[in-house]
Amino acid sequence: MALGAAAVSRGRLEAFSDGVFAVAITLLALNLAVAGPGHGSLAHQLSNRWPSFAAYAVSFATIGIIWVNHHALFKTFAGVDRVLVFLNLALLFFVVVIPFATTTMADYLRQGGSDAHLAAAMYGGVYEGTSLAFIALFWYPIRHGLLEQPIPPEAQRAAVVRFCLGSGGYLLVIGVAFVSPLAALALTGLIAIYYVADQTPNPTPAAAEVSG
Amino acid sequence: MALGAAAVSRGRLEAFSDGVFAVAITLLALNLAVAGPGHGSLAHQLSNRWPSFAAYAVSFATIGIIWVNHHALFKTFAGVDRVLVFLNLALLFFVVVIPFATTTMADYLRQGGSDAHLAAAMYGGVYEGTSLAFIALFWYPIRHGLLEQPIPPEAQRAAVVRFCLGSGGYLLVIGVAFVSPLAALALTGLIAIYYVADQTPNPTPAAAEVSG
Amino acid sequence: MALGAAAVSRGRLEAFSDGVFAVAITLLALNLAVAGPGHGSLAHQLSNRWPSFAAYAVSFATIGIIWVNHHALFKTFAGVDRVLVFLNLALLFFVVVIPFATTTMADYLRQGGSDAHLAAAMYGGVYEGTSLAFIALFWYPIRHGLLEQPIPPEAQRAAVVRFCLGSGGYLLVIGVAFVSPLAALALTGLIAIYYVADQTPNPTPAAAEVSG
Amino acid sequence: MALGAAAVSRGRLEAFSDGVFAVAITLLALNLAVAGPGHGSLAHQLSNRWPSFAAYAVSFATIGIIWVNHHALFKTFAGVDRVLVFLNLALLFFVVVIPFATTTMADYLRQGGSDAHLAAAMYGGVYEGTSLAFIALFWYPIRHGLLEQPIPPEAQRAAVVRFCLGSGGYLLVIGVAFVSPLAALALTGLIAIYYVADQTPNPTPAAAEVSG
Numbered sequence: 090m091a092l093g094a095a096a097v098s099r100g101r102l103e104a105f106s107d108g109v110f111a112v113a114i115t116l117l118a119l120n121l122a123v124a125g126p127g128h129g130s131l132a133h134q135l136s137n138r139w140p141s142f143a144a145y146a147v148s149f150a151t152i153g154i155i156w157v158n159h160h161a162l163f164k165t166f167a168g169v170d171r172v173l174v175f176l177n178l179a180l181l182f183f184v185v186v187i188p189f190a191t192t193t194m195a196d197y198l199r200q201g202g203s204d205a206h207l208a209a210a211m212y213g214g215v216y217e218g219t220s221l222a223f224i225a226l227f228w229y230p231i232r233h234g235l236l237e238q239p240i241p242p243e244a245q246r247a248a249v250v251r252f253c254l255g256s257g258g259y260l261l262v263i264g265v266a267f268v269s270p271l272a273a274l275a276l277t278g279l280i281a282i283y284y285v286a287d288q289t290p291n292p293t294p295a296a297a298e299v300s301g
Numbered sequence: 302m303a304l305g306a307a308a309v310s311r312g313r314l315e316a317f318s319d320g321v322f323a324v325a326i327t328l329l330a331l332n333l334a335v336a337g338p339g340h341g342s343l344a345h346q347l348s349n350r351w352p353s354f355a356a357y358a359v360s361f362a363t364i365g366i367i368w369v370n371h372h373a374l375f376k377t378f379a380g381v382d383r384v385l386v387f388l389n390l391a392l393l394f395f396v397v398v399i400p401f402a403t404t405t406m407a408d409y410l411r412q413g414g415s416d417a418h419l420a421a422a423m424y425g426g427v428y429e430g431t432s433l434a435f436i437a438l439f440w441y442p443i444r445h446g447l448l449e450q451p452i453p454p455e456a457q458r459a460a461v462v463r464f465c466l467g468s469g470g471y472l473l474v475i476g477v478a479f480v481s482p483l484a485a486l487a488l489t490g491l492i493a494i495y496y497v498a499d500q501t502p503n504p505t506p507a508a509a510e511v512s513g
Numbered sequence: 514m515a516l517g518a519a520a521v522s523r524g525r526l527e528a529f530s531d532g533v534f535a536v537a538i539t540l541l542a543l544n545l546a547v548a549g550p551g552h553g554s555l556a557h558q559l560s561n562r563w564p565s566f567a568a569y570a571v572s573f574a575t576i577g578i579i580w581v582n583h584h585a586l587f588k589t590f591a592g593v594d595r596v597l598v599f600l601n602l603a604l605l606f607f608v609v610v611i612p613f614a615t616t617t618m619a620d621y622l623r624q625g626g627s628d629a630h631l632a633a634a635m636y637g638g639v640y641e642g643t644s645l646a647f648i649a650l651f652w653y654p655i656r657h658g659l660l661e662q663p664i665p666p667e668a669q670r671a672a673v674v675r676f677c678l679g680s681g682g683y684l685l686v687i688g689v690a691f692v693s694p695l696a697a698l699a700l701t702g703l704i705a706i707y708y709v710a711d712q713t714p715n716p717t718p719a720a721a722e723v724s725g
Numbered sequence: 726m727a728l729g730a731a732a733v734s735r736g737r738l739e740a741f742s743d744g745v746f747a748v749a750i751t752l753l754a755l756n757l758a759v760a761g762p763g764h765g766s767l768a769h770q771l772s773n774r775w776p777s778f779a780a781y782a783v784s785f786a787t788i789g790i791i792w793v794n795h796h797a798l799f800k801t802f803a804g805v806d807r808v809l810v811f812l813n814l815a816l817l818f819f820v821v822v823i824p825f826a827t828t829t830m831a832d833y834l835r836q837g838g839s840d841a842h843l844a845a846a847m848y849g850g851v852y853e854g855t856s857l858a859f860i861a862l863f864w865y866p867i868r869h870g871l872l873e874q875p876i877p878p879e880a881q882r883a884a885v886v887r888f889c890l891g892s893g894g895y896l897l898v899i900g901v902a903f904v905s906p907l908a909a910l911a912l913t914g915l916i917a918i919y920y921v922a923d924q925t926p927n928p929t930p931a932a933a934e935v936s937g
Contacts, residue, residue, distance in 0.1 A: 097793075097796060097797070097800075098796070098800065101739055101743065101796055102796075103313055103316075104316060104739075104740060104743050105743045105746060105747055105792060105796075107313065107316050107317045107320055107747075108320050108532075108535075108743055108744050108746070108747025108748070109747045109750060109751055110317060110320070111317055111319075111320025111321045111323070111324055111532075111747070112320070112324050112536075112747055112748050112751040112752075113751050114321060114393070114397060115321055115324040115325050115328065115397050116324075116751065116755075117397065118397045118398050118400065118401050119328075119401075121398065121401040122401060122404065122405075123405060125408045125409075126408060126409060126411075126412040126414075126416065130415075130416060131405075131409060131416035131419050131420055132416075132419055135419075135423075145398075146394075149390075149394055149397065150390075153387075153390040153393075153394075156317060157309075157383070157386055157387075157390075160309060160310070160313055160314075160317075161309070164310065171793070174793050175789075175793075175921065178785075178786075178789040178793075181750070181789070182782075182785055182789075185750060185751050185753065185754045185785065186754050186757065186781075188754065189754050189755075189757040189758060192758065193758075193759060193767075196761045196762060197761075197762060197767060199762075200762040202762075203766075204762065204766060204767035204768075207767050207768055207771075208767055211771075285387065315525055315528075316528060319525065319528050319529045319532055320532050320744075320747075322529060322532070323529055323531075323532025323533045323535075323536055323744075324532070324536050324748075326533060326605070326609060327533055327536040327537050327540065327609050328536075329609065330609045330610050330612065330613050331540075331613075333610065333613040334613060334616065334617075335617060337620045337621075338620060338621060338623075338624035338626075338628065342627075342628060343617075343621060343628035343631050343632055344628075344631055347631075347635075357610075358606075361602075361606055361609065362602075365599075365602040365605075365606075368529060369521075369595070369598055369599075369602075372521060372522070372525055372526075372529075373521070376522065497599065527737055527740075528740060531737065531740050531741045531744055532744050534741060534744070535741055535743075535744025535745045535747075535748055536744070536748050538745060538817070538821060539745055539748040539749050539752065539821050540748075541821065542821045542822050542824065542825050543752075543825075545822065545825040546825060546828065546829075547829060549832045549833075550832060550833060550835075550836035550838075550840065551836075554839075554840060555829075555833060555840035555843050555844055556840075556843055559843075559847075569822075570818075573814075573818055573821065574814075577811075577814040577817075577818075580741060581733075581807070581810050581811075581814075584733060584734070584737055584738075584741075585733070588734065709811065
């Protein structure tokens with residue numbers, strides 16, 4: 090069989106990815122920390138920091154959903170080869186940067202000014218990166234016969250359209266960032282909600298129905 | 302079968318959740334750090350920081366017990382669907398915030414004043430969030446036939462009562478916070494002890510006996 | 514069977530513990546950070562921070578060895594019950610505190626003075642805590658029939674003696690800390706080396722031979 | 726069988742290692758944080774911090790590839806003994822230090838001066854450590870019959886040569902560091918690309934073909 094002895098175990102790749110997702114999603118909350126006693130009333134500090142809370146919610150939802158889709162996607166793989174491992178690392182490369190992008194965006198959103206535009210665009214750019222890596226991650230196994238069940242061409246095309254919509258959405262976030270950073274954050278939240286419905290290619294319409 | 306090919310693997314959902322629990326419980330200890338040499342004697346610094354140690358102990362116990370109950374609950378599931386995954390993310394959303402809520406509470410408890418009331422109420426509020434998410438997490442599978450063994454109605458009702466007691470307890474923490482933040486912390490510790498006994502719904506009375 | 518439906522899965526308990534061990538051992542290195550440019554030459558900063566490097570090495574070795582023994586111990590369990598889960602949480606309670614104790618010890622060892630005695634004693638105290646929790650963790654399953662193979666009484670007694678030696682060693686660390694914090698750190702390193710040889714109770718002499 | 730009851734389970738060793746890899750790779754991004762509003766324009770801060778981004782990319786790639794090779798290597802093991810566990814801990818000892826070495830290198834590279842030489846040499850030194858530990862990790866099981874399939878002598882020799890090339894590469898990084906820290910970073914990136922091709926010993930030429 091083509092995936093012989095040297096093929097990668099799907100289980101361990103998932104375990105490592107889960108670890109990275111879990112650490113990244115938990116580190117998000119580190120930026121919620123307030124300055125502490127002696128920096129104005131706590132109520133004032135908390136209300137001042139609403140961009141951090143909003144950004145935490147949006148980024149948590151997005152990492153959570155990336156994880157869910159990662160999981161749904163990998164379940165369709167019969168095996169994993171070395172190329173796929175590196176495509177997966179490309180996805181994680183951007184996931185790991187999310188807490189940094191989130192913190193920067195929240196800090197500059199609070200302050201406003203032209204730096205907030207750049208920070209929001211960078212935030213959108215990181216998600217664009219995750220989105221492109223994800224497309225590679227679901228396209229490569231289709232092309233290289235790594236799936237347990239082949240996906241009919243029309244289902245493939247539909248999945249590509251759905252994913253490109255999400256990916257185009259993040260491009261829009263980058264554009265909107267230069268008009269209104271807050272609108273860019275809100276749009277990122279909306280894209281997260283869009284991905285709540287399963288957008289990975291499903292082998293059969295029946296399965297799609299169940300998971301939709 | 303209704304959970305067909307697109308259903309979620311329980312194992313990977315547990316692995317991801319375990320990762321988040323593990324990181325969150327370990328990050329709790331980051332707030333124990335003292336200011337270091339040149340900020341008064343170490344003995345003085347440590348005794349001054351007793352709220353951090355008390356809060357660490359209470360939060361560690363609570364996350365630990367949420368993990369134990371999460372584990373006991375998921376073992377009763379025959380399968381997991383996409384809705385359950387998002388209910389689980391809702392639980393993790395609050396778990397990830399616990400280190401932040403703990404640190405804030407400890408810092409303001411040390412200082413006292415009216416901010417300590419708000420910090421303690423926020424601490425209780427985060428636990429209330431975990432508690433409500435947990436109720437959804439055990440109620441949804443009962444209603445949607447995801448359990449391996451059906452739970453008799455009276456056992457269902459008893460579990461609801463037990464969980465609402467815990468959830469009501471955290472509401473009480475929020476109320477007590479405005480009277481005495483320290484009492485709110487102590488009460489949170491007592492609720493953790495309450496949950497040490499298994500409060501998840503058990504399929505059979507015999508099993509309940511063993512795990513009680 | 515006594516461990517019926519409500520019993521805990523050993524696998525998931527191990528996975529959660531592994532997560533905590535992995536995060537705690539990685540957080541150890543956070544304290545190595547130097548102050549950066551503008552705080553004297555790097556060579557000077559690094560040589561000045563030797564207690565941090567020494568403490569990192571000792572604590573890394575100790576957490577590593579606790580993990581190895583945790584692993585060796587859990588492999589002998591036929592099942593896990595709720596009491597064992599809480600004994601395991603008690604162990605993790607101390608493991609999570611190790612990075613804090615290590616940092617504090619290193620910071621005060623550098624500065625010297627009477628605070629260094631207290632910091633080193635606290636360091637020993639945390640390890641004494643892990644050691645006592647570990648004794649409970651291997652004693653409880655013996656007493657409650659959770660082992661896959663019964664351990665002959667003389668092997669039990671030998672394991673108790675070996676573990677009490679380690680535990681007594683950490684008491685000695687606490688005592689030595691008040692004479693010489695550096696000697697206390699060195700002694701902790703020696704105890705780690707002592708535990709490199711498997712000290713968990715082995716079901717058969719042959720197996721002991723292989724793992725020793 | 727020689728690996729009897731006391732032998733170590735490969736699965737749990739992999740899980741613990743995966744946790745450490747996942748935390749270390751995620752902590753890398755902590756150093757990307759900018760100083761925030763009030764420290765010059767964000768664009769200026771980001772462009773100023775390019776060594777942090779370059780170092781993040783190189784270290785992420787290197788940890789990622791160590792993980793991939795770790796995975797490929799462990800799959801060839803029939804079993805794991807206590808010595809191997811400690812060799813694995815030696816590898817993790819250096820992996821955990823990578824975020825510290827990366828941060829230090831990036832901070833001093835930005836500033837320039839003679840400290841940058843030392844910081845880059847230390848960076849190369851940590852990778853030299855991982856490389857030597859990795860050689861031990863693949864040599865020991867060959868010598869002690871822990872492999873599922875024996876590796877023909879010529880394949881062993883070829884793997885040794887390939888790994889010594891990588892290891893020698895890191896020695897070169899240390900040397901180059903004293904000439905140009907930036908060139909040392911670039912060379913580390915090149916070595917990462919070299920390891921993208923599987924350099925672990927493969928049991929059969931056919932398998933090597935598939936994974937190469």
